[in-house]
Amino acid sequence: MEQITSVQNSKIKQANKLKKKRERDKTGLALIEGHHLIEEAIQSNIVVEQLFCIDPNRIDEETLGYAHFAYQITTKVAEVLSETVTPQGIFAVIKQPDFEVVQPKQVLLIDQIQDPGNLGTLIRTADAAGLDLIVLEKGTADPYQDKVLRSSQGSVFHQPIVYRDLKTFISEFDGCVYGTSIEGATSFKEIQPSDSFALLLGNEGAGVRSEILSSTDQNLTIPIYGQAESLNVAIAGSILIYHLKG
Amino acid sequence: MEQITSVQNSKIKQANKLKKKRERDKTGLALIEGHHLIEEAIQSNIVVEQLFCIDPNRIDEETLGYAHFAYQITTKVAEVLSETVTPQGIFAVIKQPDFEVVQPKQVLLIDQIQDPGNLGTLIRTADAAGLDLIVLEKGTADPYQDKVLRSSQGSVFHQPIVYRDLKTFISEFDGCVYGTSIEGATSFKEIQPSDSFALLLGNEGAGVRSEILSSTDQNLTIPIYGQAESLNVAIAGSILIYHLKG
Numbered sequence: 243m244e245q246i247t248s249v250q251n252s253k254i255k256q257a258n259k260l261k262k263k264r265e266r267d268k269t270g271l272a273l274i275e276g277h278h279l280i281e282e283a284i285q286s287n288i289v290v291e292q293l294f295c296i297d298p299n300r301i302d303e304e305t306l307g308y309a310h311f312a313y314q315i316t317t318k319v320a321e322v323l324s325e326t327v328t329p330q331g332i333f334a335v336i337k338q339p340d341f342e343v344v345q346p347k348q349v350l351l352i353d354q355i356q357d358p359g360n361l362g363t364l365i366r367t368a369d370a371a372g373l374d375l376i377v378l379e380k381g382t383a384d385p386y387q388d389k390v391l392r393s394s395q396g397s398v399f400h401q402p403i404v405y406r407d408l409k410t411f412i413s414e415f416d417g418c419v420y421g422t423s424i425e426g427a428t429s430f431k432e433i434q435p436s437d438s439f440a441l442l443l444g445n446e447g448a449g450v451r452s453e454i455l456s457s458t459d460q461n462l463t464i465p466i467y468g469q470a471e472s473l474n475v476a477i478a479g480s481i482l483i484y485h486l487k488g
Numbered sequence: 489m490e491q492i493t494s495v496q497n498s499k500i501k502q503a504n505k506l507k508k509k510r511e512r513d514k515t516g517l518a519l520i521e522g523h524h525l526i527e528e529a530i531q532s533n534i535v536v537e538q539l540f541c542i543d544p545n546r547i548d549e550e551t552l553g554y555a556h557f558a559y560q561i562t563t564k565v566a567e568v569l570s571e572t573v574t575p576q577g578i579f580a581v582i583k584q585p586d587f588e589v590v591q592p593k594q595v596l597l598i599d600q601i602q603d604p605g606n607l608g609t610l611i612r613t614a615d616a617a618g619l620d621l622i623v624l625e626k627g628t629a630d631p632y633q634d635k636v637l638r639s640s641q642g643s644v645f646h647q648p649i650v651y652r653d654l655k656t657f658i659s660e661f662d663g664c665v666y667g668t669s670i671e672g673a674t675s676f677k678e679i680q681p682s683d684s685f686a687l688l689l690g691n692e693g694a695g696v697r698s699e700i701l702s703s704t705d706q707n708l709t710i711p712i713y714g715q716a717e718s719l720n721v722a723i724a725g726s727i728l729i730y731h732l733k734g
Contacts, residue, residue, distance in 0.1 A: 286715075359605065363720050372713025397716050431734075464730065467618025469532075470643050474609050477726045480719075484710065484727050488677075 243298055245314045249322045253292065253313065257323060257335050263384045270338050272386035273323070276330045282396025284308050289337035296320055296331035309334065325388045338386060341402035346374035347417065349440040350483065351408055353450050354381040355475060360446065361385065362393025363476040369397035371483045376403045377411050379454075408442070412457050415440050420486070421450055421458035422478065430462045430481070435488025443479045489544055491560045495568045499538065499559065503569060503581050509630045516584050518632035519569070522576045528642025530554050535583035542566055542577035555580065571634045584632060587648035592620035593663065595686040596729065597654055599696050600627040601721060606692065607631065608639025609722040615643035617729045622649045623657050625700075654688070658703045661686050666732070667696055667704035668724065676708045676727070681734025689725045 246254060259265040260273040271291065274280060283290060284305060293309035295301050296317060306312050315323075320331045350368045355361050361383045368376055383390055385398045394401075412419050417438030421427075442458060444450030455461065464478055473481075492500060505511040506519040517537065520529060529536060530551060539555035541547050542563060552558050561569075566577045596614045601607050607629045614622050629636055631644045640647075658665050663684030667673075688704060690696030701707065710724055719727075 363723060366716050367719060367723055369714040370710075370712045370716035370719050393720075395716065395718075397714075400715055464616075466616045467733070468615040468643075469646055470612050470616040470641065473613060473616050473726075474639075477609060477613055477723065480723045481727050481730050487713070 243312055243314050246294070246319055247316050249319055251319070254294075254315075254319055254322065257292065257294070257333065260335065261325070261388070263387070266338070266384065266386050272336055272338055272391075273333060274336055274391060275324060275326065275333050275388065277332055279391060279396055280305065280332060280334050283334065283336055283399050286339075286396070286399035288339055288399050290334045291337060292335040294319070294323065294333040301332065339399065341375075341404055343375045343402045343404075345416070346402075347438045348373045348375075348487070349415065350376045350479070351379075351411065351419075351440055351442040352376065352382050353379045353408055353442065353454055354445045354448075355443065356383055357446055358383050358387050358389035359393045360474065360476040362390040362395075362398075364443070364479050365390070365394040365401055365403065366397045367476070367480040367483055369394075369401040371487050373483065374402065376401060377406045377408065378403060379408045380405060408454050409457055412440065412442075412454070418460065419458045420482070421455045421461040422463070422482065423449060423455055423461045424463055424472075427461040427463035429465055430485050433460070433462060433486065435486055439486050441479065441482055441486060443475055446475050489558055489560050492540070492565055493562050495565055497565070500540075500561070500565055500568065503538065503540070503579065506581065507571070507634070509633070512584070512630065512632050518582050518584055518637075519579060520582055520637060521570060521572065521579050521634065523578055525637060525642055526551065526578060526580050529580065529582055529645050532585075532642070532645035534585060534645050536580045537583060538581040540565070540569065540579040547578065585645065587621075587650055589621045589648045589650075591662070592648075593684045594619045594621075594733070595661065596622045596725070597625075597657065597665075597686055597688040598622065598628050599625045599654055599688065599700055600691040600694075601689065602629055603692055604629050604633050604635035605639045606720065606722040608636040608641075608644075610689070610725050611636070611640040611647055611649065612643045613722070613726040613729055615640075615647040617733050619729065620648065622647060623652045623654065624649060625654045626651060654700050655703055658686065658688075658700070664706065665704045666728070667701045667707040668709070668728065669695060669701055669707045670709055670718075673707040673709035675711055676731050679706070679708060679732065681732055685732045687725065687728055687732060689721055692721050
């Protein structure tokens with residue numbers, strides 16, 4: 243196995259660039275880290291272009307064979323690639339999968355959620371609930387950012403996610419579209435579960451932009467009984483997803 | 489207003505020690521940071537023993553007057569006290585409130601949740617849902633840790649939280665106690681909401697310890713329809729809280 247000992251190695255520099263969204267968008271690639279995420283990627287049949295590891299003896303043959311190219315790296319190189327405090331010493335450059343979903347019936351629409359933990363957790367919940375599709379508006383956190391990948395627990399690799407203009411998507415969607423807002427909204431428990439729905443969640447601070455909110459069929463709210471001002475958006479979204487799911 | 493310019497000042501050193509749980513436990517105090525949290529503490533009638541701020545002109549009179557003692561600090565001192573990347577330059581040493589709740593009817597039981605974000609988010613949801621009490625087993629993350637406070641959005645200041653032995657609490661609780669597990673569990677949608685319930689959540693990796701799980705009346709699960717292996721514990725807990733709440 244080829245060894246890479248210099249942090250100046252062009253493959254390492256190229257992999258490191260993938261920490262930037264612009265580079266991920268340009269190349270359609272992403273850098274992932276850690277045994278669990280790499281296993282999840284392989285299980286989801288994601289293309290692994292390069293695998294970098296400190297100790298190949300600790301990686302099973304199947305994983306090594308699955309990657310198009312595998313390289314042994316030093317601890318110093320691992321530290322440069324890593325975004326964690328305690329690197330596991332294994333990294334992969336993967337190809338972001340393309341999803342095409344014809345006539346999705348159960349959809350999560352996301353209007354500019356910023357916090358990577360919130361986005362990742364919502365992707366994980368949408369996956370658990372078996373939703374067909376997640377649609378992101380431009381300006382939402384990037385699913386291939388390290389923290390989103392981590393909190394999604396690998397769901398990013400198989401849960402269909404696309405970027406679309408939400409207003410256009412909503413106008414074409416065949417089913418009930420539920421927004422979320424505090425004013426002029428119906429308590430979610432009054433809504434019956436359904437086979438076909440789209441749920442629209444908005445930015446942590448600003449909520450769903452009014453121009454998009456006005457194009458929904460109905461807006462839902464979760465009642466607050468105590469003193470908290472609101473719920474976290476990933477929590478609220480997950481409560482609503484599992485309610486609508488029935 | 490007295491000025492503190494040295495990071496070696498005894499009040500600053502004492503405040504800084506409160507970042508350690510041992511010191512918080514010993515003194516019953518906590519260090520909090522940022523305008524929003526301090527406002528929340530004051531609104532919840534928390535005792536503010538000391539207030540430290542870079543620019544007193546930016547703090548309203550009421551806040552300054554509410555604190556027993558207020559000190560002006562330098563940017564350097566603020567950097568030492570801060571646990572954030574971009575400090576707002578305002579800190580307070582507060583007294584942890586004592587809660588006594590007689591015959592709580594709706595209770596969240598937490599068995600050793602480790603992640604501060606998960607614990608904080610659950611405290612926020614419990615507050616929003618108007619639960620009477622949260623009971624923590626020893627070994628759970630500390631509610632007065634910075635990240636828990638932040639993700640609770642200040643709910644820690646007024647949501648009653650106590651430490652108790654969970655087995656004892658469960659044996660004395662007058663109402664249905666629901667555990668959470670994957671095996672031998674009932675799908676949560678089959679359960680009717682109720683005025684009196686306790687919901688038991690466990691550690692992120694290990695779940696609820698079996699010795700405690702065996703003392704519940706019934707164990708609940710949230711069905712997984714997709715490929716995700718599980719839900720995040722704060723998400724699962726919140727879905728169940730709002731379901732049981734009715």
